[in-house]
Amino acid sequence: MKKIRAIIDTAIRRGQKTLSEYDSKKVLAAYGIPVTREVLAKTLVDVRAAAKKLKYPVVLKACSDDTIHKTEKGLLAVNLASDKAVVDAFRTLKKRAGQNYGGNFLVQEMVGGHRELMIGMIRDGQFGPSVMFGLGGIFTEILEDVVFRVAPLRKRDTLAMMRGIKGHKILSAFRGMPAVDLNLMSDSMIALGKIALDHPEIEQIDVNPLIIKGSRPVAVDALIVLDT
Amino acid sequence: MTRRNPAQTAHHLEKFFSPKSVVVIGASATPGKPGNVVIRNLQANGFEGKIYLVNPRGGEIEGLKVHTSITDLPDNIDQAIITLPAAATMETIRDCAAKGIMSIVLAASGFAEVDPSGAQLQADLKKTIMETGVRVLGPNTTGHVSMPSNFTSSFFPLGRIPRGNVSYITQTGNFSGISLRHIMSAENFGVCRVAGLGNKIDVDEADLLDYLGQDPETKSIFLYLEGIKNPQRFMRVASKVTRKKPTFLLMGGVSNAGASAALAHTASLASDERIIDGALAQAGITRLFKYSHLFQVAKALACMPLPAGNRVSFLSPSGAFTVCMTDLCLSVGLEVPDIEDKTRARLQDISPSFIRMRNPVDIFGSVALHSFEFSYGEAMEAVLKDKNIDAVVAILMITDETGVPSYDFIIDLAKRYPAKPIYVTFMGQHNHNVAAKAYLERHDVPAFMLVEEPFEVLGILNRCRMAMKGE
Structure with missing residues (x-):
């Protein structure tokens, strides 16, 4: 927890509005939310070594505290299945990021799974920290199939949240996919509320997508917004 | 505003709801003026406490002596109802406090x-409240009502208010x-406590919910809010009460369009839908989405229990109703389950053999064969006895030709x-329906003018049952 404190304090001291994906996930992981295996790298040499270590296929992302909306900016390459693909992707991302880009690159395990969910947190002016659950990925904005509860959450709240979205069947077994581990989902949501209560400097959290790998959720992208 | 200690708040609310004495400041001899209507309402409801009146002109109003100033009043009157204009409020409150009158209804x-x-x-008023305590x-606010004490501070002409257990x-x-007035004249149930919050400068929904949660006279609680003053405290209180x-x-005012209307109405802000x-789900509160449900659901609970489950049986004089009301039940989370064999056998006994009896109960053939009272009575009793059924709705069809049965x-x-x-609803001749509804409700059987209403109410009560269990 001391490390988490230090990450947040440093970011605030530097005037950052957000934590980088890498640091955001450090915070999540400290509270037990499953995140992707990933390595932060600066140079092509480091990126290639990391990819090899994580095993192909991997994902490569630009990663700094001001890199948000990576997909829209083309700063993300997925399903890189070989060293050559990693090298090509690195060059492309570096070009897109521009000459002035001083940030890092994040090499990440490619999480296989067809189901994308989302959890998040906002600080409501009236009710205080509120945790969200809903469909993730591109469906977040299209369907707006989300529910909220106010932190701290109890397990019966998180179970009600999962029952409460229109697309709740996504959590059941279907098309050969196993049912989602509701206990793990529940723990992750409770943890998000706890992060908010422990750290008043955190204004918002997005964990999107939270990909279901087999039956287990994994935070594939994350963003923590600070109250500055 | 800083929070006051809960025991003190309960003490003051006791003086709002069970006052032994009250003073109307701004008492008026002119019929229709707030300062006059309040007095008439108190008298119409037989308030047994002492009623004091203040008006600088003195004299007598509605048979009561008028004091010319607050300083002339005896000390420690339980409650003041102030019907003066806003600008006069601050000085009046200070005068009340000096006389030990600590619970005040501000109509202005x-x-x-x-x-x-x-x-x-309003800012000045807040300061005055804090300084005087x-x-x-x-x-x-239009005021409040407390029927266990035959009391009201309302300045809306009400006459005698029926007493009940809904707050x-x-x-x-x-x-x-x-x-x-609508409840009294059209819905025929009584109320226990009613509080109009107004601008909520001091006493708020959480204070009142806490009080009503512990009030032995109150069996069910209905809230209409356009904003929640202290949401986190409100949720804590509600979580206890809803058990x-x-x-x-x-x-109200949750959509954007509603929010600006709310601002003009009672100066409050709406929060994200x-x-x-x-938050309400977490607190075990059942959300309503229609204004009329504030009295339709209340009526259902005023004289009937919360259903033990979601399984409904209903009696219908028409095939279309059996189909459409079953659809409605399913869409609001109710079941229309199979009934027990012995229930079905009893229903078949009273019906022509060409109608296959089941749930929902197609009662028309039986009525044609026997009589309204016999067929409805036997069929209702059969489904009431059935262990698969939690609630029963009778759809009555009464016309000049069928004749008007006894509903006893x-x-x-x-x-x-x-x-x-047991709820009753109608399809048929309006004048007979209106008369039947009034008669039944006066004898504690809720009746609903439109055929969907009892089923919508049962759907809401089912949500309530689950919310209270924390599901």
Whole structure:
């Protein structure tokens, strides 16, 4: 927890509005939310070594505290299945990021799974920290199939949240996919509320997508917004 | 505003709801003026406490002596109802406090809900409240009602208010005014406590919910709010209350369009729809979405229990109703299950053999064969006895040609099967329906003019049952 404190304090001291994906996930992981295996790298040499270590296929992302909306900016390459693909992707991302880009690159395990969910947190002016659950990925904005509860959450709240979205069947077994581990989902949501209560400097959290790998959720992208 | 200690708040609320003495400041001899209507309402309801009146002109109003100033009053009157204009409020409160009158209803409008100068008055009022330590309901409220004490501070002409076990906390004066008149004249159930919150400068929904949660006279609680003053405290209180008492809330002004209207109405801000929805679910509050459900659901609980489950049986004189009302039940989370074999056999006994009897109960053939009272009575009793059924709705069809039956068999069934709710609704000739509804409701059987209403109500009560269990 001391490390988490230090990450947040440093970011605030530097005037950052957000934590980088890498640091955001450090915070999540400290509270037990499953995140992707990933390595932060600066140079092509480091990126290639990391990819090899994580095993192909991997994902490569630009990663700094001001890199948000990576997909829209083309700063993300997925399903890189070989060293050559990693090298090509690195060059492309570096070009897109521009000459002035001083940030890092994040090499990440490619999480296989067809189901994308989302959890998040906002600080409501009236009710205080509120945790969200809903469909993730591109469906977040299209369907707006989300529910909220106010932190701290109890397990019966998180179970009600999962029952409460229109697309709740996504959590059941279907098309050969196993049912989602509701206990793990529940723990992750409770943890998000706890992060908010422990750290008043955190204004918002997005964990999107939270990909279901087999039956287990994994935070594939994350963003923590600070109250500055 | 800083929080006061809960024991003190309960003490002051006791003086609002069970006063032994009250003073109307701004008493008026002119019929129709708030300062006059309040007195007439108190007298019409047989308030047994002492009523004092203050008006600088003195004399006598409605047979009561008028004091010319607050300083002339005896000390420690339990409650003051102030019907003076906003500008006169601050001085009046100080005078009340000096006389030991610490619970005050402020009827005046013209505060924050109006304009910036009103907002300044409201800020001054807040300061005065803090300095004097009085407790205030309002301002900008029609007042409140407390039937266990035969008491009301309402300045809306009400006459005698029927007493019941349903209580209201509303951010509108309606439930001490026109909506109460509707309840009294059209819905035929009684109320216990009603509080119009007004601008909530001091006493708020959380204070009142806490009080009503512990009030032995209150069996169910209905709230209408346009904003929640202290949401986190409100949720804490509600989580406790909803374990014991069915609690419902209609939240007005949640959509953007509603929010600007709310600002003009009682100067409050709306919060995000989805967060409210989640927060209320966590607190065990059942959300309502229609204003009329504030009295239709209340009526259902006023004299019938909360259904033990979601399984409904209904009697219908038409095939179309059996189909459409089954669809409606399923869409609001109710079941229309199969009935027991012995129930089905009994229903078949009283029917022509060409109708295959089941749930929902197609009663028309039986009525043609026997009589209205026999067929409805036997069929209702059969499904009431069925262990697969939690609630029964009878759709009556009465016309000049069918003749008007006695409804006493329904009242009798309600008495003999008190664990399962019985509701009545109609299709047929309006004048007979109106008369039947009034008769049944006066004998504690809720009736609904439109055929969908009892099923919508049962759907809401089912949500309530689950909310109270934390599901």
